[in-house]
């Protein structure tokens with residue numbers, strides 16, 4: 001192979017040469033199962049099969065995802081509540097104090113052991129928007145989507161176009 005120059009990277013797992021490739025990446029590191037990054041550069045290792053995403057701005061990406069979760073047109077699932085709590089950099093205790101409940105209740109919500117109710121659902125989203133880093137400018141736009149929320153905790157996919165920094169649901 002002679003043309004290895006710009007297509008060559010190094011695997012973070014085994015240290016062997018690996019290939020750059022633009023494609024889709026399942027972003028499990030964010031804590032949600034169904035988040036896909038589209039059009040992202042990845043370093044794919046042919047030796048150990050490790051895939052490293054090349055994420056230019058993690059903060060911006062997490063912000064796009066947080067807004068997409070807050071706009072989700074269905075009741076939040078437990079992992080989405082956990083995601084928003086972590087985006088808020090709050091412990092279960094701290095979030096509980098904002099919502100007027102206790103941390104064991106938050107834990108049950110996050111583990112899908114107990115339904116959190118429609119009002120808590122909106123309140124969690126609103127708190128994330130008001131207090132989450134970089135989200136306050138989006139409060140009005142996102143709050144206007146609340147009346148369209150369907151009250152069923154449907155599992156959806158978040159597909160983020162990393163170039164336009166937009167998210168679509170699937």
Ligand SMILES: [Zn+2]
Pocket residue numbers: 011012013014015016045046047048049050
């Ligand atoms: Zn490797």
